[in-house]
């Protein structure tokens with residue numbers, strides 16, 4: 001558990017109060033640097049439905065006459081999290097926060113609360129939703145495609161987060177580190193700074209280290225000078241599935257903040273032409289700084305809408321990467337707030353965008369050109385079912401064997417599609433597909 005102080009708790013309760021009121025606020029850098037704040041904020045949001053369920057059973061929240069104020073709700077959710085989830089002794093929790101007489105009834109009920117008893121007679125989906133802390137929408141959607149135990153394994157994996165044992169990955173920028181000797185100096189330097197690293201089994205320049213070393217890495221000369229980039233393995237897999245070649249004209253149509261763009265440039269030794277477009281001005285600016293920092297000069301960045309590209313009609317690409325905007329249902333580990341935005345409208349909104357982006361991406365591809373379409377989503381609607389709409393224009397290409405099968409649609413796998421699952425690959429949940437445009 002992270003060490004907290006009165007400032008962490010005060011800030012935490014004020015951010016949780018805003019979340020209770022439905023106002024998701026940007027967490028400033030000061031709070032981001034406070035591990036106790038980040039731990040409690042992320043974990044309380046991650047288990048939001050479960051904690052609120054316990055709150056409803058330990059207060060008169062349903063009684064409109066006795067409506068609790070949002071700051072009291074935030075305080076009670078914090079107490080529930082510490083007491084039920086982290087098993088912190090009650091007297092320790094109460095010594096940290098300001099308790100009033102009217103809180104005593106809630107505290108007494110909390111000490112008698114039994115989760116097992118409270119779940120009795122709940123329908124299965126609701127039970128799963130409360131036990132694993134995911135919206136019923138997500139569970140209903142996934143259970144038609146995943147076996148029950150496999151679904152549970154993935155739900156658990158996307159919740160687990162331990163600063164002391166979890167790892168993050170970083171990639172060596174092969175455009176900046178010229179030879180094996182320089183790589184050895186880098187690795188030796190990390191070792192001298194007590195940063196233990198482990199190489200990845202599939203990618204030679206990908207390494208892992210403990211999350212607690214992240215700050216040291218970010219402050220290191222290697223990171224600041226663009227010799228190391230923090231990337232997840234899924235991004236590297238997507239970029240390498242495209243298999244870009246030197247001299248090619250490549251479109252990265254949803255590019256910012258540019259992680260996969262930079263990997264495409266590295267995989268082609270800065271010798272391809274990559275048009276990297278993104279709709280968001282702020283994210284395009286972030287991408288531009290990243291490209292500059294990593295000495296990447298083979299990328300032309302555009303702040304534009306890829307549905308109606310600003311490229312001349314007669315220019316056709318050798319390959320197109322569409323790393324499309326999506327619900328992020330495979331990335332809930334790193335973004336727990338997103339859990340509670342999973343609903344039909346959000347999914348529908350993303351599906352419409354994805355169909356339009358695919359349509360225009362395929363149109364911009366030359367015959368025989370390569371399309372890679374990916375999303376960090378676990379929903380078939382943002383993966384296999386999107387691809388089905390375009391199969392008359394596409395021929396499947398096999399994916400590497402370490403990408404697992406995608407979902408079966410009408411009892412059949414769709415060739416050219418695959419998935420990364422959190423419980424198998426220890427990455428975000430990703431849909432990946434690769435096709436050739438028919439001649």
Ligand SMILES: C[S@@+](CC[C@H](N)C(=O)[O-])C[C@H]1O[C@@H](n2cnc3c(N)ncnc32)[C@H](O)[C@@H]1O
Pocket residue numbers: 235253254255256257258259260261277278279280283304305306307323324325326353
């Ligand atoms: C999943 S993110 C891309 C991540 C990026 N490929 C990377 O590896 O860093 C999706 C991106 O699509 C962008 N986007 C959404 N709608 C778009 C559109 N119509 N045209 C271009 N970009 C769009 C979003 O701004 C967002 O940056």
